[in-house]
Amino acid sequence: MPRLFGTDGVRGLANGPLTADLALGVAQAAAVVLTQGRSAEARRAEGRRPTAVVARDPRISGEFISAAVAAGLASSGIDVLDAGVIPTPAAAFLIADIDADFGVMVSASHNPAPDNGIKIFARGGRKLPDIVEDRIEEHLGLPNLTPTGADVGRIRRFSDAEDRYVLHLLASLPHRLDGLHVVLDCANGAAAGVSPEVFRVAGARLTIIGDEPDGLNINDGVGSTHLDRLAAAVVEARADIGIAHDGDADRCLAIDAEGNIVDGDRIMAILALGMAERGALRDNTLVTTVMSNLGLRVAMEQHGIRTVQTKVGDRYVLEEMNEHEYSLGGEQSGHVIMRDFATTGDGILTGIQLVSQMARTRKSLAELASVMTVFPQTLVNVRDVDHHRLEGDETIAAAVADAERELGASGRVLLRPSGTEPMVRVMVEAEATETSDRIAHRLADVVRGALGS
The missing domain is CATH 3.40.120.10 (Alpha-D-Glucose-1,6-Bisphosphate, subunit A, domain 3)
Structure with a gap:
């Protein structure tokens, strides 16, 4: 069961x-x-x-x-x-x-x-x-x-539930948002009542979409899993940034002025650097999961910031942060945890902190995000295999070791069994897409041969 x-x-x-x-x-x-x-x-x-x-x-x-x-x-x-x-x-x-x-x-x-x-x-x-x-x-x-x-x-x-929360978020701001035009996508979800108020009171000029929940349209073509509409709205409005929440507003993804996606990894990179400059990044450490892009770790190393990796899931990020009292962590998906102000991922908090960093530095989102170079990443799902035998299989271990030697310091390999179905996820990052594709599919064939029925 x-x-x-x-x-x-x-x-x-x-x-x-x-x-x-x-x-x-x-x-x-x-x-x-x-x-x-x-x-x-x-x-x-x-x-x-x-x-x-x-x-x-x-x-x-x-x-x-x-x-x-x-x-x-x-x-x-x-x-x-x-x-x-x-x-x-x-x-x-x-x-x-x-x-x-x-x-x-x-x-x-x-x-x-x-x-x-x-x-x-x-x-x-x-x-x-x-x-x-x-x-x-x-x-x-x-x-x-x-x-x-x-x-x-x-x-x-x-x-007074909403009022308490709004005041809490506003008190977290290191810098007001005056002068910046923000397009908010509230996913027709729980953010629709709170997020516009917080951004507006903090000084942002707003264009809002996905703010008419009717009980049936939550996440329907809007929000952090459907970014096309937000990207178009940012470009059309000539806004400085777009912020996308999901249905319960614990995620935040962003769109720059040119309509490009800025994912959770790059948001964490921006926030980590800003917090480090203010002396607010405890132990100069950022907590991520094993699925965060290699480019994030490389960028942090270049700025003297240590990264600690956990299993996939914001709960594991939280456990690591709580155990060592780290102040920032999260996932590529946009679950970003700022432990000084929240006990879980908070999309509205993340959004206002990101825009605040733009206001403080007077830099565009694209400029801030350029601190991190995203390594090409290939993910192959190998289905209908005995994923329970992944750990300890010598043939797969040898193939992974060969791939890691080929990639050296310019890439990485991650094999993960699914927690819900007979599947193994093969992820490879490299400096070139051709390389990540070739090695990922080669490893997928090895997994299929070793664990297939």
């Missing part, structure tokens, strides 16, 4: 695998697991109930799923503050800001509207470690908390 929690919470087709009953059960199980600590017991001893923040993105199914989550929590004796439609990083911030015991965000991020998901955050707005998610899953079907009378939880509107 597959694990209920994936790399970013529980996710699936709403009213398919992800039903109201499942949402209710997950909330009740989370109430048991996450209110066993000393702080929750201390609250009870003082006559106070544990508290949770519940929020959602604007997709239509979020209405009944968040209602089921709130019902599951309140029936377990948890007071619920319903923050309504806000970004995922806003929910994480609010959990920490009011010292709630935990919180739940109902969102499927960049997925299409029929999907939805349940993300649970611990005290302080931190993502749950795998072991805690496993305990919640194990508790499904076991006895729940069943208070009665005055001991059941209350559900109240979190009336």
Whole structure:
């Protein structure tokens, strides 16, 4: 039986695998697991109930799923503050800001509207470690908390949720955005209510697209997974920069004035240099995943900045950052974590910090992004193979060693088994596309021969 929690919470087709009953059960199980600590017991001893923040993105199914989550929590004796439609990083911030015991965000991020998901955050707005998610899953079907009378939880509107978050973001700015024209793509998602306000108050002149969520159009041809419309809007408006969020606004990708994409790697490079100049880059270290482009590491080395790599997934970036108290990390996909201001990826925070660096340096986004040369990258998915045997296969190991010798310091090889299907991902970076293509397909053939049935 597959694990209920994936790399970013529980996710699936709403009213398919992800039903109201499942949402209710997950909330009740989370109430048991996450209110066993000393702080929750201390609250009870003082006559106070544990508290949770519940929020959602604007997709239509979020209405009944968040209602089921709130019902599951309140029936377990948890007071619920319903923050309504806000970004995922806003929910994480609010959990920490009011010292709630935990919180739940109902969102499927960049997925299409029929999907939805349940993300649970611990005290302080931190993502749950795998072991805690496993305990919640194990508790499904076991006895729940069943208070009665005055001991059941209350559900109240979190009336100033947006205002708290907006003020927090504005307080993070090292430099105002005056004089810069920004095109915002809110993905018809959770950013639509907050992001324009933050950029406008910070001084930017705005053109906005993807800001009319109707419950069904989230991520539909807009947002960080569909950048063509934003690129055209930037060029047409003669804007300085385009900022794209995804459905729950935990990602940020950018478009320069010429309509070119600036991905998460180059955004991290720009922010790392700016933070280093201000003395804000702790231990002069940037945390990335193994999928970040080799060009990022090379650029950072040239400027005296160390890079640390983790497994793919922003949760692993966060674990590394929290363990060593690093201040900046993220993924090529646009999940950028600025630990001094957020406990998770925050697309609005990333966007205003990026535009702030443009304003401070008086440089265009293209000039700032030129600090990093992107190495050609070829990715080949080798399907229908026994990916569990990848590690330890001597034939594959020898082929990888040969490829690494050929590439030397000017490239790299990465083979990763899929976590969800019988597939191995072969990634090769090199100074020339012809080289990365040739070596990647050669390795893919070796993997297919060694692991195929």
